[in-house]
Amino acid sequence: MSLSNMAPICFSKCRARLFGRPIRVRPILMTQLTTVLVLIPVAVNLGEGDDMLRPMAIAEIGRLFYSLTLTCFFLTTAYGLSFGGGTCPSPRPRSSAD
Numbered sequence: 001m002s003l004s005n006m007a008p009i010c011f012s013k014c015r016a017r018l019f020g021r022p023i024r025v026r027p028i029l030m031t032q033l034t035t036v037l038v039l040i041p042v043a044v045n046l047g048e049g050d051d052m053l054r055p056m057a058i059a060e061i062g063r064l065f066y067s068l069t070l071t072c073f074f075l076t077t078a079y080g081l082s083f084g085g086g087t088c089p090s091p092r093p094r095s096s097a098d
Contacts, residue, residue, distance in 0.1 A: 032064045
């Protein structure tokens with residue numbers, strides 16, 4: 001179920017963004033984790049010929065962490081600002097009588 005499908009059906013746009021974040025992050029994390037695990041031996045220089053590939057592996061690992069940050073935080077915020085509902089209302093404080 002995509003974020004655009006969730007918003008009009010059951011949630012406000014703000015709640016749909018918050019609910020959709022874990023759904024988007026799981027496949028991104030799995031892909032990035034497998035890529036980083038493959039690049040670690042190259043970045044640590046464990047095999048022959050890795051001297052030439054080491055800078056590329058280090059740069060790629062850094063790029064993956066940077067893109068994860070952008071995907072998780074910046075794009076969610078940009079979506080909220082461009083399609084309305086930029087900030088989520090804060091929950092009401094519970095009274096002591098509850």
